[in-house]
Amino acid sequence: xxxxxxxxxxxxxxxxxxxxxxxxxxxxxAVALEAxxxxxxxxxxxPSKEELVKGMVEHLANxxxxxxAGNASMDPVEKGKWIRAYVDVTFNQVYANKxxxxxxxxxxxxxxxxxxxIRELYTEWQSSIEDDGxxxxxxxxxxxxxxxxxxxxxxxxxxxxxxxxxxxYKTLKEWVDE
Amino acid sequence: xxxxxxxxxxxxxxxxxxxxxxxxxxxxxAVALEAxxxxxxxxxxxPSKEELVKGMVEHLANxxxxxxAGNASMDPVEKGKWIRAYVDVTFNQVYANKxxxxxxxxxxxxxxxxxxxIRELYTEWQSSIEDDGxxxxxxxxxxxxxxxxxxxxxxxxxxxxxxxxxxxYKTLKEWVDE
DNA sequence: AAAAATATACCGTCCAGATGGTATAGTTAA
DNA sequence: TTAACTATACCATCTGGACGGTATATTTTT
Numbered sequence: 001x002x003x004x005x006x007x008x009x010x011x012x013x014x015x016x017x018x019x020x021x022x023x024x025x026x027x028x029x030a031v032a033l034e035a036x037x038x039x040x041x042x043x044x045x046x047p048s049k050e051e052l053v054k055g056m057v058e059h060l061a062n063x064x065x066x067x068x069a070g071n072a073s074m075d076p077v078e079k080g081k082w083i084r085a086y087v088d089v090t091f092n093q094v095y096a097n098k099x100x101x102x103x104x105x106x107x108x109x110x111x112x113x114x115x116x117x118i119r120e121l122y123t124e125w126q127s128s129i130e131d132d133g134x135x136x137x138x139x140x141x142x143x144x145x146x147x148x149x150x151x152x153x154x155x156x157x158x159x160x161x162x163x164x165x166x167x168x169y170k171t172l173k174e175w176v177d178e
Numbered sequence: 179x180x181x182x183x184x185x186x187x188x189x190x191x192x193x194x195x196x197x198x199x200x201x202x203x204x205x206x207x208a209v210a211l212e213a214x215x216x217x218x219x220x221x222x223x224x225p226s227k228e229e230l231v232k233g234m235v236e237h238l239a240n241x242x243x244x245x246x247a248g249n250a251s252m253d254p255v256e257k258g259k260w261i262r263a264y265v266d267v268t269f270n271q272v273y274a275n276k277x278x279x280x281x282x283x284x285x286x287x288x289x290x291x292x293x294x295x296i297r298e299l300y301t302e303w304q305s306s307i308e309d310d311g312x313x314x315x316x317x318x319x320x321x322x323x324x325x326x327x328x329x330x331x332x333x334x335x336x337x338x339x340x341x342x343x344x345x346x347y348k349t350l351k352e353w354v355d356e
Numbered sequence: 357a358a359a360a361a362t363a364t365a366c367c368g369t370c371c372a373g374a375t376g377g378t379a380t381a382g383t384t385a386a
Numbered sequence: 387t388t389a390a391c392t393a394t395a396c397c398a399t400c401t402g403g404a405c406g407g408t409a410t411a412t413t414t415t416t
Contacts, residue, residue: 006391007328023201023287027375038393039377045391049376082228104333109287122336136234137345140338144326144346145319152322155282157293158300160318167315168322184365205401216367221403223365 010035011059011161014052018102023109028052047056053106054114060103061117063096064089068125074090079133083142086125087176088145101154134176142172185223188213192230194278200269201287204231211355234281239295242267242272246303257311261320264303265354268324269347279332291330312354320350 013035017026028049032042046052071085090097091122107114129143130136145168152158189215195204206227210220224230249263270273285292307321308314323346330336338346 022290028377029375035392040380040394041281041392043377047377104335105286110281112200114337115333118335122330126336127198137342137349140342141319141323141346141349146322146326147330148322148325152300152331153292154324155291155296155329156295156302157282158202163316164315165269165342168319171315171319185379207401207402215401218368218405218407219366225403227402 006037007055007057010037010042010045010052011056012123014056014103014106015099016105019098023105026106029090050110050114056099056103057107060096060099061121064122065124066087067093069097069127071146072128080134081126081138082100082128083134083139084173086129086143087135087172091148091165097150099151100168104154129162138175142175145172179320181291182322184215185233186237188220188230191235191285192234193277193280197276199330201283203297204284207322228288228292231284232292234294235285235295238274238277238281239299242278243299245271245274245303250306258317259270260303260310261312261317261354262351264321265324265347265350266305268328270341275328275331278328282332320353323350 010031013170014026014031017030017034022160023084025030028042031052032039035042042052046055068082068085068089070091075081075084076086104115104118107118125145126140129139132139149160149165149168152160188209192204192209195208199208203285204227206217206220210217213220220230224233240253246260246263246267249267250259253259253262274307282293282296304318304321308315310317327338327346329345330338
């Protein structure tokens with residue numbers, strides 16, 4: 001247990017650095033400092049920077065997958081449960097999204113192959129969503145719009161206001177049930 | 179003329195490096211090599227790496243703005259012309275999109291403030307789109323879905339197939355005219 | 357018009373500092 | 387005692403960018 005939790009602590013420290021100071025400041029020393037550990041200790045857990053980023057991506061991919069699957073499995077209505085889960089989780093889980101932001105940025109910068117777990121996630125979700133009993137094009141557009149919100153937030157290029165965000169959220173959910 | 183075109187050549191070289199080799203390989207030496215210039219010559223045109231990235235962002239922001247404005251101004255129908263222009267340009271201008279990708283990634287990595295011109299772009303577009311004679315929530319969702327496509331492509335996390343992309347495109351444009 | 361001065365557009369080298377990673381010695385817990 | 391974990395010292399490499407030059411075009415002065 002101690003091993004696992006230490007690792008997770010380190011991953012959180014790494015995420016924090018990426019989101020607050022940018023990818024270029026994701027140095028081993030900075031991560032060690034933020035995690036309250038020595039550089040040697042950090043390298044004991046993650047033998048290279050690439051392994052560290054790989055760990056970030058895998059961790060967040062697993063979390064996200066579980067969260068969406070859990071949400072879908074608790075939905076009383078079968079039709080459209082996956083797209084509803086995707087929309088709900090993505091709109092409302094702000095904290096998890098920030099992890100996603102950091103992981104994506106770090107992986108894209110360090111080595112694009114590290115994004116594979118996320119690609120798998122998306123492939124899974126896309127097929128669940130298309131096989132969800134509602135019009136697949138409409139479902140895809142709903143998913144894309146949801147992605148548009150969090151990806152624009154990731155880059156800080158456009159932050160939708162709270163009221164407008166709410167209206168978009170409601171409209172998208174209505175479309176699922178139409 | 180020679181000054182301007184040299185600068186643009188350098189910016190293209192920088193974009194190419196970012197898109198092909200990632201942000202960590204955007205070094206002054208690599209850009210100089212790709213642009214067929216010496217490091218000293220590069221630094222003559224862009225006195226620091228930050229200035230180089232700033233140049234990338236400003237260049238692509240201006241190009242994009244002109245392209246969308248041009249498209250909107252040539253639309254015979256007033257109602258919905260901005261959202262139509264946004265959808266058309268974003269779906270169809272693949273080359274310009276790649277520049278956008280590189281510029282965003284570089285700016286986000288080097289210094290978030292460099293993204294300001296892109297933020298302005300989005301603010302302008304958003305207000306044009308909302309003041310375009312069609313339901314603003316619907317228009318916003320159409321824009322978000324469009325963003326979702328190119329931002330997912332930016333990260334290589336999800337590439338929509340051509341036929342599906344076409345169907346999404348058609349559906350979005352129908353919604354504009356409904 | 358000739359000479360002098362200045363500006364523009366480059367080039368290649370050098371270096372301090374930062375960084376990823378190794379080696380190694382020490383500590384704690386089972 | 388052993389395995390899990392931590393801390394420190396160290397090294398080789400890379401990078402931004404400062405710097406000193408060169409060549410050519412343009413302007414100013416005489």
